[in-house]
Amino acid sequence: MIQAKPYDFMVKYTQQKEWIDGRGNFIAFAFFLGGISGGLYLASSYFESLLGQFVALILSLLMGVSYMIHLSKPLRFWRMFMKPGTSWIARGFIFIMLFIGFTFIQLILSQWASDATTAIMTFTVLAGIFAFAQSIYTGFAVSYVSAIKIWNSAILPILFVVCGITGGLAILLAIMMGGSHAQLVALENVIRVMLIVFAIIVGVYLWNTTYSSITAKDSVSRLIRGSLAPLFWIGVFLFGILIPIAISVSTYFAGEAATGLLITAVASEIIGGLALRFAILKAGVYSPLLPAE
Amino acid sequence: MRWGMAIELKRCVGCCECVLACKAEHFLPPDIFWNRVLIGEKGKYPTVTKLIYTVRCNQCADPACVKVCPTGATQQREDGIVWVDEDKCVGCRYCMVACPYQMRSMYEDGNKEYFPGQGLTEHEKMGRILYPHQLGVVQKCIFCKERIDAGLAQELKPGVDREATPACVINCPTKAIHFGDLDDPYSEINRIIKEKKGHQFHLEYGTDPSMYYID
Known part of the structure; x- marks a missing residue:
């Protein structure tokens, strides 16, 4: 066993801190907001909710604010457009x-020039494409980091998108509460499917990661039974999966759900999505610098 | 041309002279280290081995940090040296996260003094004029590129002539650190790496580091 101080990172598995401590918290918020903003826009466009699209725009603006707070030199933010060829952060920006831009134009047209259906459709499609891109790029930005084995997985972008869409659908449910009963039932059905897909992908991701490398296995251990277990089991599993699925199943059999129960499901799903981003970023560990025995 | 280093671990005594030389050369603030010395132990009594590693940016041939940087602040020169243009860095820390060797640091606290409460030393004051470091940007070893450039301009040979060689190399009292051109098959550094079987850290990341270690 190698022992060294004070540079433990050279001989032990060490947690990444840059994207989770201090200002680093805001990148986790930005990834979360980007995911649900994209998901909400796509869901709102499908269910034709102008208010949902507007909230998606607000969430995307908040994502930008969160990004700015994360940067040490926010006044230089315009430089982040410079290298989309290789940098996922640049692409995401x-x-x-x-x-x-596209959502703003689409919302103006929808509100004040509703006759321009072709233009509205064009901008909705364009905004939808970039809503999806905004949602998935956060996963790519993280999975591109080959130094952190738990992140370096092809499943992660899919997980982030599914989590974003599920969160977006949950927010749309809150927005559409009190509206058309048929639409609400249709939305609930979509959410049921997405929640199950989300739970499966979380399971597959963790299972797959355990045998990708020893470092990744260490990360998963931290999540399942280590220091991050409360965040994972309470935040991701309980709030993100179990409570929403339990409510979803109960409403399926009961026929109609109480408003309070639906609000609980929505809040729970949002907390779960946020906890997932934090859990995955916190679980990122580096291999020791020095070779093993 | 690709500059690289080879470190003979059996020669290193852990005196940290390379760390001090680097700090003095670049007027580095208290919390910032462009190179470090790791001292540890391996095994159990009576077969304990002492380990001493001097580490710095690996100046990878295919650096992850350059690829992820969204602004182009982290750049790679034709001679392989990876450096940070402080005027372009936004402080997103993507490069710090992406570096598999954790060799980058963020300069965040400009008020720290080497002798707390006693103000800046003359050396620190001079450093803030001659070699100012911007707050909120990423810091890393640059293989003393300014020494190499100045040396080459005078037709000196980095790795051979002191004036053209990185500060940590020329200040090592045991000559444990070798510097030279990895692309030149007849260079002294390539001979040492070949004869003494130098190895790189973590080849699995595919970054091809320019730092070689000789056990």
């Missing part, structure tokens, strides 16, 4: 800007 462009996706966010285009999404905000």
